[in-house]
Amino acid sequence: MLLDVRNVVKRFPGSDQPVTVLDGVSMSVAAGETVALTGESGSGKSTLLHIIGGLEPCDEGAVIFEGTDLTGLDDAGRASVRRSNISVVFQQFNLIPSLTIEQNLTFQAQLAGVQASADDLAQSLGLQGQLRKYPEELSGGQQQRVAIGRALAAAPKLVLADEPTGNLDETTGSAVFELLVAQARDRATGLLIATHSERLAGLADRRLHLSHGRLTG
Amino acid sequence: MTWAVIRALLSHWRRRPFQLVTLLLGLSLATGLWSGVQAINAEARKSYGEAADILGGGGLTELVRQDGAPILPQTFVAIRRGGWLVSPVVDGWIEADRGRVRVLGVDPFSMPAGTPAAMAIAPQDLTTMLGRNGVLMADPVTATRLTGLGERLQTGEGIAPGLLLADIEAAAELVGQVGYDRLLLDPKQPLRQTPLNEIAPELQRRAPETAEDLGRLTDSFHLNLTAFGLLSFAVGLFIVNGSVGLAFEQRRPVFRTLRALGVTARRLVWLLTLELLAIALVAGVIGIFMGYLIAAALLPDVAATLRGLYGASVDGALTLSPLWWLSGIAIACLGTALAAASGLIRVARMPLLAPAKPRAWAMATGSAMRWQLALAGHSLVVALIGFAFGELIGGFILLGGFLIAAALALPSVLAVLIVAVARLAKGPVATWFWADTRQQLPGLSLALMALLLALSANIGVGTMVASFRTTFTGWLDQRLVSDLYVTLENTADTPALMAFLETRSEAVLPIWHVDAEVLGGPAEIYGVVDHPIYSENWPLLAANPDVWEQIAVGEGALINEQLSRREGLAPGDPLLLPGGWETTVTGVYSDYGNPIGQVVIPLPVLIDRYPQADKTDFGVLVDGDTEPLKRALSEDFGLPVENLVDQAALKAFSLSIFERTFAVTGALNILTLAVAGIAILTSLLTLASMRLPQLAPVWALGITRKTLGRIELIRAVVLAGFTFVLAVPVGLGLAWVLLAIINVEAFGWRLPMHLFPRDWLWLAVLSLAAAGLASLWPARQLAKRPPADLMRVFTHER
């Protein structure tokens, strides 16, 4: 199993008592598998993804990635995993504003020490002619394409996508979503994708539903 | 309602007390340095004014002898009997503790009514003052320096510092002179007189000595101080501008809400203006106290400098006028207004629903940079106009224009530099580092401009001072040829001294001189004997090849650089000297530290032409230790010890004056640099909170917060390093202007420029350390930032 999440619990400080956001979540993603995570806004999808990506610690449970418990790693260890094995695509602001599209695309690959051709990536993402531009000059859909390309260019084993189309209109969103799923499949990369769209979730190999901090599906 | 709005606005400062502290600190530092320098200048000017007033009778025309000799009492009487209301003045110096004291002898009977000297003498003191044994008067501080005068010395208020006021007879006796130095001409003369040229053709009218004269000599010194004060003020304003801008930007949501709740833009601007005014007042008061402390700390050195360099007496104690306090507050308010104007205008024009864009605030557009570059070009043009204009003021315009141009051009130059370096970058992090540095530049440029100014001022002034020191010490070594300097009490002892020294020394060189007016300016005329030590040691800037041979046969005259520049004289030119005779300039020598002109002629000529010359000073050449000869002169020959000064002591004294002169400059240098450091700190702190959107993606991609913090620190150091590299040529340009233009205009001498790379290295370390230190805190804050803060970038609507 590529990723094994066991009994993860996450609480946030509340006004009088802590609010439990994740209440013993267990799940797994196999290598090359595309898994959709659905749920209402505030159901804990983002938090689960952040914990898996090592961006946020959890209070209980374990996140085992290729046999290593990520929750046992320090800041530097988790950063190292993010650099080479797990890529993250967020809803927005994925790109480094001071770098060009070309530099953004190859940034993570270079961090991971993987050879990547920006031209090829642009070709496959439909971003030809945009390489010299800066993120702020691109539309939201294009920016997300760059983020997807960047995430995949580093040849990670797993891509975590947190509502990657949440800020896009429906047509653009669908196109980006489909691109992400297709690219992940092409490269046999594991993909855990959070979305509130049932329709898009249907494109995945498997669906999980998160409700009130628990997996129900 | 207004009160509620004020509370909403002020709540910002409660949440961000540090921002308030930087704002107050920047403003009060700026005010403090400015008003400190102003206080020093004002104190000095006041002292000059007092001295000149009391000396010149507040602007009276004077009669003096053309040859500088004293005016005999008979001549004074003849002029009075010719129907002229004139009053004699004896003006000389006596030795006192901690330097000389000026002796001013006046005639209370004929002193024109209403003149400061006449007013300084209280009626009850008048009769006790009369006569050669009359009472002498000095201000309480000066009185403590005059220990040998006993009961005769009385203290009085309203007498200029460093001055001993006496009856003419007593003054003449004290300075050992027969006759008067000048006659003051009463502005209200009787109806009819015998023409002056019939009574005393040797006298000529001279415009009064005023504060201007002393002021002119010391102008450059004060301009230096003022320039520093202004520089510090400008640097301080960078801080204020940064803090105010940030506070406004961060409160945009509050402004927006208040506007939505029905507060008019006008009212909002008004309240913000009030808020700023309150801050400016508080900072102004703090600044004035700081200024007072700075001035009080520096004034003794300034006073010592002015006394040593120009013979200008400045009170070592600070007395400040209410005007000074008010101007300090005013400058704080003005500075705040200047720094906050753009922010207020933006608030006034803010559309009701504009979103907060802190990042946009920090990022100046390319057009802004181009605009700034154009302004730099204009400043350069102004600088060149100043250069073409010449004179002291032109020199300062050149200096100011040059510095402003350099500061304004800095962001563009840095941008080009960074882009160039970025090309060489390998690896994603390095690429990102340079790209990000380039993007951060606008936000940091104000602080970096401040740093550039501080650094180049440091390099420039440091180079000038060090060049001066090198030249000056070398020149002293050559110029102080005699091993021992002896002053006789009485010229009648000359043969005895010669005989006494015949076997005990290698040579005795008379150093006789007369004070006179040469070509309309005050000057000293010295006589030298024909001795190889002069030709071997005396450094000449320009000379006829046979200059010393000519001196040996009693011909020609050497002049100092000041006189040469002032009158445009070069070797070969004729030189008209007092007494109406002419000789030829045969050489020009440098004469650092001397504000007036000097002429050196063969000694026999001096004695022949100016029999009244002071013939009491001698230089003695000794083989080996001077101590035994000193002892012999004091014990066997009976000269007071204070009349014997050896070369080492003289050199030490000269150098100590020199060091004190620049101690003030050094202190101001350090303060300016500190201000620049604070500017960097505040800018970085300002930027830190806005940089999350730029940093969060990098962090998400697997760069730890600690690494990011380290990168931030490196960035500050790198930028400071680049700025330093650019500051070196700017500083050297500044040094060149100071040495080759300002000094020549102000003092009349030009100094060769020496480079001291080791000093720069030290300064580089200092500035990098300052930048590193300034960025340490923001970097640590970043390293400890909770991940949730970073996560929020991706998930929250901003």
Add this chain to the structure above:
Amino acid sequence: MNARALSLILVCLALPLWAQGFAGLGQTAKDYALPDPDFRFSFPGDHGPHPDFRIEWWYVTANLTAADGTPYGVQWTLFRNALNPGGAPGDQVWMGHAAVSTPEGHLYSERLARGGTEQSGVTANPFSAHIDEWMMTGPDLSEIAVTAQGHEFRYDLRMSATGPFVPQGKAGHSVKSEAGQASHYYSQPFYEVTGTLELSSGKVEVTGQAWLDREWSSQPLTDTQTGWDWVSLHFEGGDKLMGYRLRDNDGSAYTVGTWIAADGTPTPLENGELMMRPVEETRVAGRDVPTVWDISLPARDMSIRVAAVYPESWMGTRIPYWEGPVTVEGSHPGQGYLEMSGY
């Protein structure tokens, strides 16, 4: 005794400026020469200075008239004051006062000089007194040229005496108080004057009468005397009167004088014979000064009203006083000079 001296001395007492210089006269005259009742004048020697005494003066006042009838007054004074006893030239301080009273105002000037130089001094034979360019020179004191100038005036006068020098008091010994303070005092009241005034309005040719006082002393006042009023009058018949009233701080006064007949014969007046009563005051220089007087001398059936020609004739010198020409009406019409001090 001459009122001018008194005025000077009194003000000296009030002013610390002169406390050790011109003044101190009311206190002690130790080590200075003292007036001697048996002393008799010897001319021309006594026209010169007497440096053993503390104070001395040469004092001329002139009533002058222009061709158009405009009256003018002129004053020329030289004071000598010793700083120390012994008579050394360097211990002397000289002070000159010159004034012209005109319809446009009172113009005056003051000069000071230290002794022991040629800046100021007096010689008896030939007579010459000067301070700076101010001169009073003659072949002798009966034929003198008097000149002085200030920023706005100048005068050049020739004075010729038509009568003898007149000793005041008892053969020139003039007593100033009950306590016996005294001076040596003589006058020359018989000058006829011609000359030129130079004023801002131009030159004015004048003629008239002048009066010279010579007096020297060392301690002429008591320390309770506060001021005085002095007149020198030329009557139309050729008689002259010198009279003064010394005011004491208890309100009493010591009033003496000399009646001088047209031939120069003096008759000293005892204390109380002459009566002087202020009639009208003028506000000048911030003080109220009596500028109109009723004076009577019953022994000579004299009852006159003396009135200032120019009531603003104030001398704003270091020692300020009032000094100016007067007209005389009543039983003995004429003209003269009035001096008042201590107001």
